Amino acid sequence: MNSNIEAAELNMEEADELKYSRTIEDLPGPKGIPFFGNQLQMLGSQWHVTLSNYIREFGPIYRLNAFGIPIVVISDRAAISSLLKDRPESFERSRGLRMRMNELxxxxxxxxxxxxxxxxxxxxxxxxxxxxxxxxxxxxxxxxxxxxxxxxxxxxxxxxxxxxxxxxxxxxxxxxxxxxxxxxxxxxxxxxxxxxxxxxxxxxxxxxxxxxxxxxxxxxxxxxxxxxxxxxxxxxxxxxxxxxxxxxxxxxxxxxxxxxxxxxxxxxxxxxxxxxxxxxxxxxxxxxxxxxxxxxxxxxxxxxxxxxxxxxxxxxxxxxxxxxxxxxxxxxxxxxxxxxxxxxxxxxxxxxxxRSSTPFLGLLAKADCVVADTFLPKGMVIFVPTTFGDGLDETQFPQHEQFQPERWIFEHKPQKDEDPARKVFPxxxxxxxxxxxxxxxxxxxxxxxxxxxxxxxxxxxxxxxxxxxxxxxxxxxxxxxxxxxxx
The missing domain is CATH 1.10.630.10 (Cytochrome P450)
Known part of the structure; x- marks a missing residue:
């Protein structure tokens, strides 16, 4: 397991052993409407832009709700890196997407x-x-x-x-x-x-x-x-x-x-x-x-x-x-x-x-876990941006809306925290x-x-x-x- 994520098959008593300071209910997020929650906000051909805008509004981890099913969007770079490294042992693709693809x-x-x-x-x-x-x-x-x-x-x-x-x-x-x-x-x-x-x-x-x-x-x-x-x-x-x-x-x-x-x-x-x-x-x-x-x-x-x-x-x-x-x-x-x-x-x-062709990845937690100091139960749906997190952050990429290939050219390999390749996951x-x-x-x-x-x-x-x-x-x-x- 990576240090940023602790996960194991747990019963309810063992869940208390995980260390965290908040749960999903403590997270900020956009208001939804009865029954649908935020589902209608995630429809259409620009739902990824909507989720990206929410990152600017609600921060590196926020919650959504679709028909009563909670969803967490995580754009913290360290957390994303650990989530991706812990596949497929601890996280898997959305079962709904897998089923839809297999059907065709x-x-x-x-x-x-x-x-x-x-x-x-x-x-x-x-x-x-x-x-x-x-x-x-x-x-x-x-x-x-x-x-x-x-x-x-x-x-x-x-x-x-x-x-x-x-x-x-x-x-x-x-x-x-x-x-x-x-x-x-x-x-x-x-x-x-x-x-x-x-x-x-x-x-x-x-x-x-x-x-x-x-x-x-x-x-x-x-x-x-x-x-x-x-x-x-x-x-x-x-x-x-x-x-x-x-x-x-x-x-x-x-x-x-x-x-x-x-x-x-x-x-x-x-x-x-x-x-x-x-x-x-x-x-x-x-x-x-x-x-x-x-x-x-x-x-x-x-x-x-x-x-x-x-x-x-x-x-x-x-x-x-x-x-x-x-x-x-x-x-x-x-x-x-x-x-x-x-x-x-x-x-x-x-x-x-x-302009990543796959701006967000959908994951499913295979066990109770802690991500970004937040307790997430088994079966939790998690969306992570591949580039729409740090990639569009002004502090990470100054003048982030501008197309500047020079950002990626260096005389010497940059330090880990300064390497742009470690800030996006296309x-x-x-x-x-x-x-x-x-x-x-x-x-x-x-x-x-x-x-x-x-x-x-x-x-x-x-x-x-x-x-x-x-x-x-x-x-x-x-x-x-x-x-x-x-x-």
Missing amino acids: KVGGVFTAEGEDWRKQRKLVTGGLSVEVIRNFFPTMGMMTQRMVDRWKATLADGKRVDLRRDLKALALDIIVGIAMGYDLNVVSDDSHPLQHDLDSLMRRLASRGTSLYPYWRRFRLPVDRAADQSAHDVEQTVLRLIGETRERMKQQPHLREDPTNMLEAMIVASEDPESDFSDQDLVSNAIASVVGGIDTTANSIAWMINLLAQNPEAATKLTAEVDAVLGDVRMSREWEQMKLLPYLDAAHSETQRL FGGGQRLCPGRFLALIEVKVVVSAIMRNFELEFDTTAPPVQQVMTFFMGPSAVPVRLRSRT
Whole structure:
């Protein structure tokens, strides 16, 4: 156990042994309304902004109430760090979210807990290892080049590039490519049925995540039947790809030693006699990885493009860095170049601080515990901000509303308390750190470096303000940025 959190399976008499000075009832929080509590305040596409504003009003730990169920929001940095480190032993994901995801066959390592999680984590991390990503790097470059060529042709025709759509399409191409070895080419043609089915799943996950009542367990609306069909079709597609991949690996034995995508790596791991992995584990983790890798990375790049276009000085610095690293070529072709883009790294970190795709994580206490000197009973729902706590605190990040990549660049490694990387948690933390983190970082570098090397950014000042829209992940309402080809 970490020093900030004491937890154990306790009976009521043993609960008194925990040391604390307050309970949930002692915490401040916004007023609710009869029956609903604060539930209606947490609906809509900007509920994360509401919770963030409450941090400013009520402090680093406050309470909410949803239909009589207490919720605690904790933004204290030390407490968050300990909470994340104590997963999965002491805290787990919200059971409601896990159930909703599993109902649509989006489970795997994201919804697994305990020993099942440890087994599946090994499966997924092997499929997203540095070596697998390195082997996939040329394909990622090819897919990005295809998007750049499309954009240049669009601009040559005097048309405007739909950045939001195309960035999501590219993210889908890349994650399906590395997860299952399949080239959708959604960038060039978005009519592929797998794209439709995945979009359908994401929409229903978002809708069900904010639903006041799980009505679909009693009766199905047409949209629910359509989502069920999409879930079935995605599952069947993945099963077919598993079969095709296994046959290809029989014909090309070297793939077992040097897998080129996540599915190949997972198949190798699953065939270990001691692994106890099933085809259903392969299916659920392949689907979950695809769902988790589309909007998160696409939204991060979209937010970065928005912020760079509104901050020309930062865009100029990034362009100069990319030009120096890539030289005469227009697209990164060398893996080692990924280590030579510190300002791009800093711009991404600053984007995550301001606009994380997963601004809050939901946890459930598995035992009575004390967090931030507050007694929390077993089953307590806890929300923690990944970046919307210290990341938007003026004392931690002066001029916190401004986009300043320089915050993340140092001549010498900063002391622990001054390191900005220890103040925000965009990829989670502890054992359950996002398994796709390294892939996301490489994808951002490849795509953003290609954009800055080939295009100039111009923010459309006549466009409506860009809103933070929370569905299953948080993304921009639009990307009002015009591209101009660089000569």
